[in-house]
Amino acid sequence: MTAVAAYAASAAKAPLERTTIERRAVREFDVLIDIKFAGICHSDIHQVREGWGEAVFPMVPGHEIAGVVSEVGPGVTKYKVGDRVGVGCLVDSCRECENCKAGLEQYCTGGMVPTYNALDKDGEPTYGGYAEKIVVDENYVVRIPDGLSLDVAAPLLCAGITTYSPLRHWNAGPGKKVAVVGMGGLGHMGVQLAHALGAEVTVLSQSLRKQDDGLKLGADHYYATSDPKTFQELSGTFDLILSTVSAPLGLDSYLSLLKTDGALVNVGAPEEPVSLNLFSLLAGRKTLAGSGIGGIRETQEMLDFCAEHGIGAEIELITASEINEAYERVLSSDVRYRFVIDAATI
Numbered sequence: 001m002t003a004v005a006a007y008a009a010s011a012a013k014a015p016l017e018r019t020t021i022e023r024r025a026v027r028e029f030d031v032l033i034d035i036k037f038a039g040i041c042h043s044d045i046h047q048v049r050e051g052w053g054e055a056v057f058p059m060v061p062g063h064e065i066a067g068v069v070s071e072v073g074p075g076v077t078k079y080k081v082g083d084r085v086g087v088g089c090l091v092d093s094c095r096e097c098e099n100c101k102a103g104l105e106q107y108c109t110g111g112m113v114p115t116y117n118a119l120d121k122d123g124e125p126t127y128g129g130y131a132e133k134i135v136v137d138e139n140y141v142v143r144i145p146d147g148l149s150l151d152v153a154a155p156l157l158c159a160g161i162t163t164y165s166p167l168r169h170w171n172a173g174p175g176k177k178v179a180v181v182g183m184g185g186l187g188h189m190g191v192q193l194a195h196a197l198g199a200e201v202t203v204l205s206q207s208l209r210k211q212d213d214g215l216k217l218g219a220d221h222y223y224a225t226s227d228p229k230t231f232q233e234l235s236g237t238f239d240l241i242l243s244t245v246s247a248p249l250g251l252d253s254y255l256s257l258l259k260t261d262g263a264l265v266n267v268g269a270p271e272e273p274v275s276l277n278l279f280s281l282l283a284g285r286k287t288l289a290g291s292g293i294g295g296i297r298e299t300q301e302m303l304d305f306c307a308e309h310g311i312g313a314e315i316e317l318i319t320a321s322e323i324n325e326a327y328e329r330v331l332s333s334d335v336r337y338r339f340v341i342d343a344a345t346i
Contacts, residue, residue, distance in 0.1 A: 001025060005346050006131035007320055008058040012050040015324045018346070021060060021127050023135045031079050031138050032071035033087065038129035039064030039155035039313070040339040042185060042246050043269070045327050047117045051271040056117050062129025063089040063115040066144060066154040067343070076138045084144040086303070088157035089293045091115050091126060091140045103297040105140075130323065132346050142300045145307035152312030155185065155338040156303060158293065159313060163190035163242065164302040165294035166265045167197060170240045174198040179234075179241045179257065180219075183210045185330075186244035186267060188314055188337040191217045193302075194242075196309040202238070204230070204254075213336065217314075231256060236284075238262055248274045251288065255280040263287040313338045319345040 001022045008019045026032050044061035046052050065087040069079050079085060093100050094110030105112055113120050116128030127134075144153045163186055172178050178199040180190040187203070194201045195218025202221040203214040211222040223230045234257050241254055246268045254264055263286070281288060294302065306312065314337045318326055326339040 002133070004131050004133045006060045006127060007323055007346060008060045008127075008130070009048045010058050012048070012055060012057070016048070016061075016130070018320070019058065021131065023127075023133055024124070026071050026073050026135060028073045028075035029138050030073045030135050031069055031076060031085070031141050033065070033067040033085055033134050033136065033141070034070045035065055035067040035129055035132060035134060035343040037066045037151045037154040038062040038341045038343055039158065039315075040323070040326055040330065040341065041155075041158050042330055043158070045330060046246070046269070046271065048327075052269070056119065056125050059117055060127035060130050061116055062131070062341075063087070064154045064157045064159070065115070065129035065134060066150040066157070067134075070133070072138075078138045079141060079143070084146070084150060086142045086144050086153060086157045087115060087129065087134060087136050087140065088142070088161060088299055089115055091136050092120060095139075103295040105295045106293045130320070130341060130346065132343060140296060142296060142303060145304055147307035147310075148303065148312060151317060151340050152315055153303070153306075154340050155189070155313035155315065156306055157299070159186050159189045159338060160193070160306060161294040161299045161302050162186055162267050162291070163244065164193050164305070165298055166242060166267060166291035167194055167199075167240075168298070169291065170263050170265060172197050172199045172240055176200070176239045177202070177237060179204050179238045181225075181241060181243040181249070181254065182245035182268065183214055184244065184333065185313075185335070185338045188213070188217055190242050190244055191219050192311045193305075195219070196305070196311060202234075204241075210336075213314075240265065242267065244268050246270055248272050251276045252280040255286055255288065258284060258286050260284045261286070263289055265289045265291050267291050313340075315340045317342055321345065
């Protein structure tokens with residue numbers, strides 16, 4: 001075991017404070033990573049505050065991890081010391097089910113092991129990226145291409161793959177009209193990725209406050225959902241709507257914006273339930289769907305795609321002592337567009 005400095009919440013809704021955690025010794029197929037940067041995801045806040053249900057404390061959040069390999073186990077073949085790598089939302093899975101074998105570890109039927117707020121196969125708590133180091137099996141580590149700097153790459157490990165995976169699955173590309181609901185940490189990645197995939201991209205945001213940013217990042221159009229005329233004007237427009245917000249949506253209104261056979265895909269996860277009139281789906285053979293992160297293979301594909309197209313997160317770099325303040329700013333939508341912790345300050 002290795003003692004590592006980290007920032008943890010001791011209980012639900014408690015502030016994050018500097019502490020020491022234990023990382024396991026490097027096993028045969030493990031990689032020890034010196035963490036350089038860790039993104040702050042809204043889901044970190046949901047979990048620290050038990051918004052999604054009972055959690056495991058003390059909790060070290062963080063599943064947007066970028067760093068450098070500092071040690072490898074004797075059986076490791078994929079990485080060597082000095083490699084630039086990342087770790088996303090999961091650090092293990094059963095490896096035997098149909099989904100795992102298909103590269104869909106995020107949907108492991110045996111239960112994937114989240115990077116934090118979980119117990120690993122030995123029954124030990126998992127601790128995330130708000131720390132100096134992390135030990136992960138090589139099969140759940142991805143390579144960060146040289147074309148991406150580590151700080152802007154870190155949020156790609158969640159915000160990037162969470163939007164890339166549904167865009168690919170629902171065939172966003174040339175000839176497709178895609179709307180991204182929300183212009184935040186997830187949404188600003190969805191806009192860049194949908195644009196790079198060749199789709200015609202529209203942002204649907206509460207106001208026009210971030211319109212200039214949206215257009216700069218690749219949106220073709222930008223509408224305020226607070227304006228009732230938006231839903232009248234855009235009725236029946238989109239092949240795909242990607243909802244990235246963590247607040248409940250009026251699903252019936254958004255479903256009205258879809259073409260026949262269109263899909264509304266949710267990647268945001270509100271803490272409250274939402275309601276739906278099923279006639280909103282029947283009128284046009286529409287689909288209401290969800291999508292969760294991506295598998296390891298697809299995450300690597302996404303990183304390579306981002307490097308090829310010059311895509312990275314728009315970030316505000318902070319010190320570890322600013323984490324609690326950053327949480328409050330995320331809740332008040334005061335970030336453009338992802339806070340990233342400089343792990344050298346932990």
